[in-house]
Amino acid sequence: MSSQPVTAGEAEEQTRSWLAEFVVGLNLCPFARPLLSSPALRISVCSAHERADLHHAFLAELDLLQSRSEADIATTLLVFPQALAGFDDYLDFLAEAQPMLEQVGLDGVVQLASFHPDYRFEGEPEDAASHFTNRSPWPTVHLLREAMLTRLLASYPDPESIPEDNIAHLERLGREELEGRWQALFDAPGRPR
Template structure:
């Protein structure tokens, strides 16, 4: 991440992240399941000031508790955003594994799942400059905490969900780097 995206207030981080979700994720239909939760305003944007270690784990666990305690019609899903930590993609991946292990230890495997987003996201074995990475690139490191039951219900109404990544890669490559930056200008600061 560049210095251009450092030093934002939590409110500014949330605003820019909302713009990214609305413009890229929903606007390009990268995740066909996102539009209803955005439209219904049930996607919680949780911006943490924690950067690493125990404070970050505690903040993540607090978000899990909040999500589980909330009615699905109020808080359907949570985007846990870490604007001041985990800038290194491999540190981020270590935390993703840790958070997945914590969910498993808490008996929440099959109840909650995580989707991962990072400014430097890279799929293993894919060339560094390939635009497929942009399907998971976000302004700041983020963990999307998803209720599996809700995802299961959404999948019953979507034909061929296994084709989503392939469709996204094709679309991102067609738009090209400059087209993606025109669509969401903050990409220029970190991609």
């Protein structure tokens, strides 16, 4: 991830590249491919720094998601390229976001998924390949419609196997291969550094 400030457009471009090359390219989410080029995939970039502004952006995205149909906005990725760079800061934000979700009555309606450039699963070795299942170019909160997710999982043969299959796949690829693919997201011509 770059230490230089990036524009919202650059952050969105890198997020889309990550979705194409990691999430879909490595089949980490079997449901993502149809949304990749769909206008119903919303990527919202919040360039704010202050925590209150981050909260406002989160609540605004929740409101927008609920005010629009699934056909208009199926799911939202809220990206923070200028804040939450430290993984612990990001986890603190998530700990604040869940109660906000509950306070606005969307617990059970919207589910949050978390992604961060330095994502680390507790209890896993620091160099474990499994961390790449939740690594993204920028701190990101994925707002998922629970009804849509339930419907997709019901049509998938063995949804409980997805996390284990992802970890096994990434371990087969190996840390060196994953690091190379990760770096390519930032080194490709025309992409911000």
